[in-house]
Amino acid sequence: MNQIIEMSVKIISSMLLLLLVSSSSYGSLDSKTVEAIHGNKPLLSAKLESNMKDFDLFGLNTDGKNYYGDEVKKMPYSTSYPFKNNIKVAPIKLPDNSQFVDEDGDQLSAIDTSSAITMKWYYTNAKNQLIEFEPEDSDTFCSLSEKGWYAPYKIKLEADGVLLYTQYGLPNSNQYPNENIIDSPSKMYTLLEDNGFCYARPSLQPNEAQSGKKNQWNKNYGFLIQSNTESSNFPTTAFYGAQFDLTLAQKGMADQYDWQLLKGKELVSEPIISASNDFVTLRFGTDNAKNTLIAWNYIMGNNTGYEVILEGTHKTNGYKIRYGFTITQWYSGWDLATIGTGVSSIGKALQIAEACEQLPGNYRIANADELSNADFNAGKEAIFTREIGSLMSEWGYPTQESYPDSWAPALKENNKRKRIWVYDPTMNKFCDLHPYDGKYHCKKESQDKNGLCIAVDTN
Numbered sequence: 001m002n003q004i005i006e007m008s009v010k011i012i013s014s015m016l017l018l019l020l021v022s023s024s025s026y027g028s029l030d031s032k033t034v035e036a037i038h039g040n041k042p043l044l045s046a047k048l049e050s051n052m053k054d055f056d057l058f059g060l061n062t063d064g065k066n067y068y069g070d071e072v073k074k075m076p077y078s079t080s081y082p083f084k085n086n087i088k089v090a091p092i093k094l095p096d097n098s099q100f101v102d103e104d105g106d107q108l109s110a111i112d113t114s115s116a117i118t119m120k121w122y123y124t125n126a127k128n129q130l131i132e133f134e135p136e137d138s139d140t141f142c143s144l145s146e147k148g149w150y151a152p153y154k155i156k157l158e159a160d161g162v163l164l165y166t167q168y169g170l171p172n173s174n175q176y177p178n179e180n181i182i183d184s185p186s187k188m189y190t191l192l193e194d195n196g197f198c199y200a201r202p203s204l205q206p207n208e209a210q211s212g213k214k215n216q217w218n219k220n221y222g223f224l225i226q227s228n229t230e231s232s233n234f235p236t237t238a239f240y241g242a243q244f245d246l247t248l249a250q251k252g253m254a255d256q257y258d259w260q261l262l263k264g265k266e267l268v269s270e271p272i273i274s275a276s277n278d279f280v281t282l283r284f285g286t287d288n289a290k291n292t293l294i295a296w297n298y299i300m301g302n303n304t305g306y307e308v309i310l311e312g313t314h315k316t317n318g319y320k321i322r323y324g325f326t327i328t329q330w331y332s333g334w335d336l337a338t339i340g341t342g343v344s345s346i347g348k349a350l351q352i353a354e355a356c357e358q359l360p361g362n363y364r365i366a367n368a369d370e371l372s373n374a375d376f377n378a379g380k381e382a383i384f385t386r387e388i389g390s391l392m393s394e395w396g397y398p399t400q401e402s403y404p405d406s407w408a409p410a411l412k413e414n415n416k417r418k419r420i421w422v423y424d425p426t427m428n429k430f431c432d433l434h435p436y437d438g439k440y441h442c443k444k445e446s447q448d449k450n451g452l453c454i455a456v457d458t459n
Contacts, residue, residue: 039104041174042164048099052176052183057099058117058157059090060189066090072189079142079196079249080224084135087191089117089157106166113185114161114175122156123149130154142198145249151192152319158186194314195249196321197225200234201279202244203396203403209438212373212385212393221247223388230307230324237391238267239331240290240339241406243283245274246310246323252277257312257321264308266298267327271310282310285405290339292332296361296455299330306330329370330455331391332359333407342400342410344450349421349430352451363453366391368422370454371433374440376424383438391452397435409450421451 048055059068060075067075067090077083092111100108122130123144133149141153162176162185177184201222211217216224216234222244223234235244248254259271259280269285288294299306305328312321334355335345347355353365373393374382387393398408399418409417420433424442431442432449 038171039106039169040102041171042106042108042166043101043174044095044162044164044176045099045101048095049176049181052181052185055157055162055185055187057093057095057111057162058159058185058187059093060155060157061088061090062086066093068093072191075191076227076229077191078140078225078227079192080140080198080226082138082140084137084139087155089119092117092162100164102166102169104169106169106172108164109167110165112163112165113159114163115159117157117159120156120158122154124152125150141192141195142249145195145198150250151195152190153192155189155191156186157189158184160184194319194321196228197246197323198249199223199247200225200244200323201247202235202242202394203398205397205402206435206437209384209386209393209396212387214387216388217386219386223386223394225323226388228322230309230326232388233323233325234388235325235394236305236327236388237329237331237394238284238327239333239391239403239406240284240295241403241408242395243281243285243403245279245281247279254278254280256316257314259310259312262309262311262322263324264306264310267295267306268308280310280312282308291360292336292363292455293360295330295332296363299327300362300455300457329391331366331407332363332453332455334359334365334451334453339407340405343413344407344409344417346417346448346450348448349423349445349451352421352449353423353430356451356453359453362456362458364456365421365423366452366454368424368431368433368440371420371422371452372438372440374438376426376431376440382440384433384440392433392435392438407452416448417450419449421449 056069059066060072062075062077092113094111095108120132121135122132125131126148164174166172199218199221204219204222211219216226218224226232254273254277261268267284267286267289269283272281274281305326307324307326309322309324333339334352338345356363356365368376369390371391372384373387373390374384376382384393386396398406400408400410415436418436420435421430422433424431429442430445431440433440
């Protein structure tokens with residue numbers, strides 16, 4: 001009996017031990033399973049974590065487009081127009097695969113900041129110190145320069161922290177700063193290294209031609225700089241002898257730069273520094289520009305126009321400033337023999353139209369809307385305005401005094417040598433434009449006037 005009890009006790013003990021071992025094994029498996037589900041926190045890349053004070057996921061927005069990191073160097077801006085409401089904080093950028101790490105292979109679902117991203121502006125004073133300021137709605141970079149608030153202009157973006165979220169796994173979020181990374185995210189962008197140019201000044205005459213609806217013209221200084229790219233700047237039209245001044249934001253500084261033409265040497269002469277040292281003059285004055293066939297090939301030889309880019313490198317700090325534009329329309333006087341003499345030839349409308357077609361290259365008499373942006377239905381009141389896009393609207397009143405060696409007559413010449421025959425395709429007749437007062441009307445085609453020819457495609 002004792003043996004039976006003893007055996008029973010042994011059997012029961014063995015079963016209990018087996019149950020304990022099974023329970024322990026199950027507990028161990030369950031623990032490992034839970035650990036696999038929980039995994040690791042999502043992380044920013046080591047490069048981003050070590051550069052929280054130079055956080056490339058913070059960016060800027062202008063004209064509805066976002067720019068981050070080095071992209072900001074290519075962000076378009078204008079020195080001549082108010083900037084405060086055009087440059088904004090961009091949404092935080094979603095990291096790409098090289099900027100995000102999850103050791104468990106989870107996917108990033110969102111990134112956010114723990115506070116709104118703030119933007120602070122800085123200018124550089126005469127002692128080369130960064131000074132924080134709050135721009136006025138009307139401030140331009142040129143107006144800041146006039147106050148002694150110079151470039152480089154910088155923007156600092158800051159937030160209290162960054163939040164990461166993944167799709168699955170636990171934990172599925174992380175925040176910065178944390179126990180390992182103590183810096184809050186921020187980014188300092190240099191928007192302009194140098195103030196650069198404020199105006200592009202052709203002839204300011206005639207007084208009758210005022211600024212148009214696009215607000216591109218200042219009657220005292222010329223065209224406002226449209227952009228730091230060449231796509232929208234004055235001029236888009238040109239002719240041999242055409243010239244204009246690029247006015248620097250800081251007076252007396254033109255000789256502090258080494259100037260070179262990065263593009264446009266074929267038609268544009270070497271830049272000339274003014275005696276006042278306030279501006280640089282660009283002139284379409286090369287032998288190629290004088291040759292109507294060669295000029296035609298450069299302007300009409302591609303579908304994108306002829307690009308000109310002027311670059312100035314500061315002799316001390318190495319900062320670079322640029323001005324670029326694209327010529328899409330090229331013009332010539334109708335009688336090559338009188339170009340540069342100051343005494344323009346005159347003729348009847350059909351005579352000038354035929355002469356244009358005989359020029360080397362492919363030319364025709366200019367249409368009315370190629371010279372003027374006036375409302376031609378307004379009759380005698382059809383006066384062009386100063387805007388980018390057509391010849392007279394861009395260059396104003398052409399004379400030998402304003403555009404030496406060009407087709408234009410001298411200022412002292414009779415007005416009939418200044419009036420220009422144009423063709424009006426809408427009315428199917430020839431009319432004439434008065435560059436000296438901006439007026440446009442249609443007279444008898446038998447009258448003698450000047451004329452202009454435009455380069456056209458052969459297709």
